[in-house]
Amino acid sequence: xxxxxxxxxxxxxxxxxxxxxxxxxxxxxxxxxxxxxxxxxxxxxxxxxxxxxxxxxxxxxxxxxxxxxxxxxxxxxxxxxxxxxxxxxxxxxxxxxxxxxxxxxxxxx
Amino acid sequence: xxxxxxxxxxxxxxxxxxxxxxxxxxxxxxxxxxxxxxxxxxxxxxxxxxxxxxxxxxxxxxxxxxxxxxxxxxxxxxxxxxxxxxxxxxxxxxxxxxxxxxxxxxxxxxxxxx
Numbered sequence: 001x002x003x004x005x006x007x008x009x010x011x012x013x014x015x016x017x018x019x020x021x022x023x024x025x026x027x028x029x030x031x032x033x034x035x036x037x038x039x040x041x042x043x044x045x046x047x048x049x050x051x052x053x054x055x056x057x058x059x060x061x062x063x064x065x066x067x068x069x070x071x072x073x074x075x076x077x078x079x080x081x082x083x084x085x086x087x088x089x090x091x092x093x094x095x096x097x098x099x100x101x102x103x104x105x106x107x108x109x
Numbered sequence: 110x111x112x113x114x115x116x117x118x119x120x121x122x123x124x125x126x127x128x129x130x131x132x133x134x135x136x137x138x139x140x141x142x143x144x145x146x147x148x149x150x151x152x153x154x155x156x157x158x159x160x161x162x163x164x165x166x167x168x169x170x171x172x173x174x175x176x177x178x179x180x181x182x183x184x185x186x187x188x189x190x191x192x193x194x195x196x197x198x199x200x201x202x203x204x205x206x207x208x209x210x211x212x213x214x215x216x217x218x219x220x221x222x223x
Contacts, residue, residue, distance in 0.1 A: 033211050042113075042201050042214025043152070088151060090212075095140055095157065095205060097212050102151040 003027065004089055004100035012106045013079055021074045021103045023089035032072045033097070034063060037086040046074075079107045111136055111206040115215030122192055122222050129188045130218045132202035137182035143175070146199040146217070155200075158185045192222045 035043035
């Protein structure tokens with residue numbers, strides 16, 4: 001059982017469309033991290049959200065942390081083929097990183 | 110952030126054999142982490158490797174199957190022992206160098222057991 005539930009598991013969209021990925025849990029987190037993993041590579045950190053209600057923007061990516069710090073979302077505006085990859089939310093507890101199930105995103109040109 | 114070199118990048122192995130994966134970091138780190146990523150899945154922590162002590166294994170993973178060495182603060186190895194096709198996965202090492210950079214991962218070792 002995943003401590004972090006991600007949805008959807010898979011998204012296939014056309015270039016230029018928007019998409020949102022969700023990360024939910026029944027537990028409260030002190031912080032949440034989002035990673036993107038491309039084929040043949042390890043995950044790369046996109047952002048860390050810490051404060052309930054926080055919104056962070058990274059170019060066309062917008063990250064939100066829920067007010068209760070139990071959920072988070074990643075929104076991509078005008079997706080491009082370079083956004084294709086596996087998106088993972090993760091929680092750091094102590095020194096351990098626990099990942100959600102991941103959302104595989106395919107952006108078709 | 111830290112730079113991790115992991116090798117081999119991929120291997121095809123016969124069942125019953127063992128494979129040792131190496132992870133080299135460009136700076137000293139206290140903890141190194143080993144993950145498994147089964148086909149089409151997310152990452153699952155196998156164990157945490159500290160220099161000078163036994164590795165700490167997560168539930169479902171045992172030292173006999175996944176022995177780990179940590180001889181110094183920049184290097185670690187993970188061995189996948191007595192392999193079966195179910196061990197076919199990507200194995201990744203990771204470090205937490207600085208909080209602001211999150212965790213840094215190697216490129217992974219794609220293992221296929223036939």
